[in-house]
Amino acid sequence: xxxxxxxxxxxxxxxxxxxxxxxxxxxxxxxxxxxxxxxxxxxxxxxxxxxxxxxxxxxxxxxxxxxxxxxxxxxxxxxxxxxxxxxxxxxxxxxxxxxxxxxxxxxxxxxxxxxxxxxxxxxxxxxxxxxxxxxxxxxxxxxxxxxxxxxxxxxxxxxxxxxxxxxxxxxxxxxxxxxxxxxxxxxxxxxxxxxxxxxxxxxxxxxxxxxxxxxxxxxxxxxxxxxxxxxxxxxxxxxxxxxxxxxxxxxxxxxxxxxxxxxxxxxxxxxxxxxxxxxxxxxxxxxxxxxxxxxxxxxxxxxxxxxxxxxxxxxxxxxxxxxxxxxxxxxxxxxxxxxxxxxxxxxxxxxxxxxxxxxxxxxxxxxxxxxxxxxxxxxxxxxxxxxxxxxxxxxxx
Numbered sequence: 001x002x003x004x005x006x007x008x009x010x011x012x013x014x015x016x017x018x019x020x021x022x023x024x025x026x027x028x029x030x031x032x033x034x035x036x037x038x039x040x041x042x043x044x045x046x047x048x049x050x051x052x053x054x055x056x057x058x059x060x061x062x063x064x065x066x067x068x069x070x071x072x073x074x075x076x077x078x079x080x081x082x083x084x085x086x087x088x089x090x091x092x093x094x095x096x097x098x099x100x101x102x103x104x105x106x107x108x109x110x111x112x113x114x115x116x117x118x119x120x121x122x123x124x125x126x127x128x129x130x131x132x133x134x135x136x137x138x139x140x141x142x143x144x145x146x147x148x149x150x151x152x153x154x155x156x157x158x159x160x161x162x163x164x165x166x167x168x169x170x171x172x173x174x175x176x177x178x179x180x181x182x183x184x185x186x187x188x189x190x191x192x193x194x195x196x197x198x199x200x201x202x203x204x205x206x207x208x209x210x211x212x213x214x215x216x217x218x219x220x221x222x223x224x225x226x227x228x229x230x231x232x233x234x235x236x237x238x239x240x241x242x243x244x245x246x247x248x249x250x251x252x253x254x255x256x257x258x259x260x261x262x263x264x265x266x267x268x269x270x271x272x273x274x275x276x277x278x279x280x281x282x283x284x285x286x287x288x289x290x291x292x293x294x295x296x297x298x299x300x301x302x303x304x305x306x307x308x309x310x311x312x313x314x315x316x317x318x319x320x321x322x323x324x325x326x327x328x329x330x331x332x333x334x335x336x337x338x339x340x341x342x343x344x345x346x347x348x349x350x351x352x353x354x355x356x357x358x359x360x361x362x363x364x365x366x367x368x369x370x371x372x373x374x375x376x377x378x379x380x381x382x383x384x385x386x387x388x389x390x391x392x393x394x395x396x397x
Contacts, residue, residue: 019046023075026054036072036083037062045069051081059084059105066090066097073396074101078367080126083107091115091137100124100395108150111138120157123373123395124366136176143373143395144366155198158185160373161363167192167211174198175225187374188353188363194221203234206358208323210241212271218242219253219283226258226285233261237335239323239353243271255304258285263292263304265335267317267352270298294336296351323353323360331355371395 022039023032033039039049045068052075054060059082067090074081079101086107089097091114098121099109108130109122116137125145132147134140136155144161145152151169152159155176164171173184173196183201186194192211196202202223209220220240223233235255242252254268282304284290292304296311304310317331318324325332335341335349341356342349349355363373372394 019048020044021048021050023050023052024060025052025075028052035062036060036064040064040066040068040070043068043070047071048073050075052076053079053081057082059103061085063107064088067092069096071098072100072102080124086110086130088112089118089120089134089138091118093117095119097121098123098395102126104128104130106130108133111135113137117156121395124371136174141393144363144371146366154184156182156184158187158374159189160185160187161366162189162191163364163366164189164191167213170195172196173200173202185374187358188360190364193219195219195224196222197224199225199227201232204236204238205234206237206353206356206360208239208353208360210239210320210323212243214243214252217253219256221255221257222253223257223259223261227260229260232259233257235261235263235266237265237341237349237351237353237356237358239267239269239318241269241271241318241320241323253281253283256283257290258288260288261290263290263295265294265341265349265351265355267296267331268298269316269318269320271320294334294351296331296334318352325350325352325354 022043024036024039025032026034036049036051043049048071050073061084063085064087080103082103082105084105087109089111091111093115096119100123103126105128110133111120112135114137118138120134120138121141122132122145123143127150128148129150131150132142133153140154140157142152142154142159142162146163149166151164152162153172153174155174159171170193171186171189171191175198185203186207188206190208194204194209204221220242221235240254242254290304292307293309295307296313296317298313298316311330313330316326317329319326331351333348334351335355337348343355344357344359353360372392374393376391
């Protein structure tokens with residue numbers, strides 16, 4: 001009898017620790033909340049905030065502060081809930097905040113304060129006018145978002161499958177002393193530029209990087225931290241399109257890097273600007289000798305130092321609007337022929353953002369109910385009798 005009573009008490013305690021769903025619904029039944037802020041106030045750490053889109057597609061008009069471990073999601077499959085206002089996250093050690101499917105009509109999503117490590121996931125959101133920005137107290141996963149006129153800034157984490165529609169906006173990785181030898185992955189995004197000022201290992205894979213903006217000192221990718229560490233920067237299978245103009249007006253750079261780098265299977269394409277024939281350039285720090293191979297250029301005499309296997313083509317390899325290959329082109333099946341760079345159909349890989357296992361086709365268009373957005377595994381898979389460890393990250397819209 002004592003054993004049975006003890007078991008029941010344990011079950012009651014366990015039941016009381018289960019997370020709850022807090023429902024936000026305009027004119028909803030008793031027990032629901034009319035504002036997102038009210039649901040946050042009532043919530044406990046670990047709860048979910050389920051938000052019904054408002055009647056008539058109207059927004060929730062409120063600035064929101066999140067200071068608990070919470071997950072926010074839409075009550076309707078594939079339909080975003082609108083917020084007119086900014087979302088501010090408060091950092092705290094081991095706090096995790098997940099925001100899925102928000103539509104921010106005016107405002108930003110950002111975090112401040114001290115509290116390493118705060119985990120934040122921003123997934124499947126539409127942001128009309130603001131930025132997504134987190135300082136070095138956050139480990140941020142920024143995945144499958146559309147930013148109409150904003151950029152993305154993190155110090156730690158990953159930026160995967162986002163669409164930055166404004167060509168003057170940028171993906172940035174800021175310096176941080178929170179952890180050493182950190183790795184940041186920037187994979188399969190559409191953006192105008194990528195910038196890093198942090199002493200980190202940086203992987204830039206399968207991005208469509210395009211800008212037609214002519215400005216002084218323009219760059220498509222810049223790694224500004226001075227480092228002598230080998231293999232600090234990997235730039236694989238990107239399609240990079242930049243304008244070019246008279247050198248008396250500006251210098252436009254595909255790459256500006258101050259660290260050793262592996263640069264492979266990329267397509268570098270210029271946009272004609274007023275028929276001026278000065279070509280874009282590559283800028284490397286003193287003593288930096290990148291290892292480059294199997295890159296494609298639609299201009300002559302533009303290579304990355306002493307590159308192995310550079311390919312100069314007389315016509316544009318890709319559609320400048322979509323990044324898709326224009327056939328025929330040697331960039332088709334033209335990547336490094338090593339097995340780890342094969343396309344998903346197990347043929348020799350294509351150069352550019354649609355080649356290899358991280359092809360942009362995996363991430364765009366940003367649709368669907370459920371999504372696996374990242375698979376952590378080696379580039380190549382071989383059968384040698386050893387266990388194969390694969391980790392998949394995903395979220396339900």
